[in-house]
Amino acid sequence: MERVVSGIRPTGFLHLGNYFGALRNFIKMQEENECFFFIADYHSLTTHPTPKDLQSNVRNILIEYIAAGLDPEKATIYVQSDVPQVCELSLLLSMNVYIGELQRVASFKEKVRRQPDNVNAGLLTYPVLMAADILLHRADKVPVGKDQEQHLEMTRDFAQRFNRIYKNEYFKLPMAYNFGGELVKIPGLDGSTKMSKSDNENSCIYLSDAPEVIRKKVMKAVSDSGPTEPGQPKTQAVENLFQLMKAVSAPDTLQYFEEQYQNCAIRYGDMKKQLAADMIAFVQPVYERILELREQDDYIRKVAREGAERARESAAKTVREVREIIGIKSF
Numbered sequence: 001m002e003r004v005v006s007g008i009r010p011t012g013f014l015h016l017g018n019y020f021g022a023l024r025n026f027i028k029m030q031e032e033n034e035c036f037f038f039i040a041d042y043h044s045l046t047t048h049p050t051p052k053d054l055q056s057n058v059r060n061i062l063i064e065y066i067a068a069g070l071d072p073e074k075a076t077i078y079v080q081s082d083v084p085q086v087c088e089l090s091l092l093l094s095m096n097v098y099i100g101e102l103q104r105v106a107s108f109k110e111k112v113r114r115q116p117d118n119v120n121a122g123l124l125t126y127p128v129l130m131a132a133d134i135l136l137h138r139a140d141k142v143p144v145g146k147d148q149e150q151h152l153e154m155t156r157d158f159a160q161r162f163n164r165i166y167k168n169e170y171f172k173l174p175m176a177y178n179f180g181g182e183l184v185k186i187p188g189l190d191g192s193t194k195m196s197k198s199d200n201e202n203s204c205i206y207l208s209d210a211p212e213v214i215r216k217k218v219m220k221a222v223s224d225s226g227p228t229e230p231g232q233p234k235t236q237a238v239e240n241l242f243q244l245m246k247a248v249s250a251p252d253t254l255q256y257f258e259e260q261y262q263n264c265a266i267r268y269g270d271m272k273k274q275l276a277a278d279m280i281a282f283v284q285p286v287y288e289r290i291l292e293l294r295e296q297d298d299y300i301r302k303v304a305r306e307g308a309e310r311a312r313e314s315a316a317k318t319v320r321e322v323r324e325i326i327g328i329k330s331f
């Protein structure tokens, strides 16, 4: 059986980008693989959340994982910081990681640009901790969105380097994975190419959004004044609406609006109404389950506790073997 590992940082509620890039794959993959899905709370510390926010965000993601269909009987679901072995593996890996290669990572350069006052060491070593998350369970596949591709390449580099230095094949080389083949990037409602909570809250549809909230956000989505001649290329904002529709609507609905666009007969108001209805139909069952689970504290705690136990077992084995390979022995 193949091993699958992935995580999401608890920085707020999960949106449809997270769902189609990551969570939907988690749910499908749990059926036929040995899966470890965690909440990357150590990683979220790079942005300095308050203790209260951190705690409630972790709980929210745990609830959203389960509400969307992750099954604790099938997959190991845990909180990263409940498995501190990841810190040791990260430290051990870091000895063979070069500062130059970390400084060249696109997500690091982007953070330096965006938050010049908080360029902390955790941001620089982020890909090492992420590699440790993945290698800790010796994963074959890592379901993530397109923006994580470079981090996965680095994980493979670090794994390969370890194998080369210690002349073995201990780590497998994990691949970024999406069920449909290509890694995906879901666009925002504000005309931006990536739905992301860090940019604009209104660009995101959250799994925890009530139907009315979804309707309002979609009706306010950016579009344009419409095509004036057949075959006219779509603007980014309109392309986004079509991509979102492709994610949540039936193929013939998409085809209908595509034809309307091509004939210059499209009315974006109608398209948005349809998109809102399809998004609501898609999100509502998850939304309702979220509301229920928020009341089930004992169950949520039990899932986290049992997941942590299973994850620690797998992690302890890897760390024991890695220590052995490196030559760390207790007297």
Ligand code: ADP
Pocket: 007, 008, 009, 011, 016, 017, 018, 019, 020, 021, 022, 143, 144, 145, 146, 147, 148, 184, 185, 186, 187, 194, 195, 196, 197, 198
């Ligand atoms: P955000 O960008 O909103 O902060 P995260 O970085 O926490 O989201 O992403 C968690 C997971 O969701 C990752 O696997 C990431 O690739 C995926 N993801 C996030 N946004 C999108 C998107 N717009 N399209 C596809 N996948 C996404």
Ligand code: TRP
Pocket: 005, 006, 007, 008, 009, 040, 043, 129, 130, 133, 134, 142, 143, 144, 148, 151
């Ligand atoms: N870097 C990922 C993100 O921002 C989160 C993450 C941390 C992760 N560790 C991971 C994803 C390990 C997959 C595997 O979304």
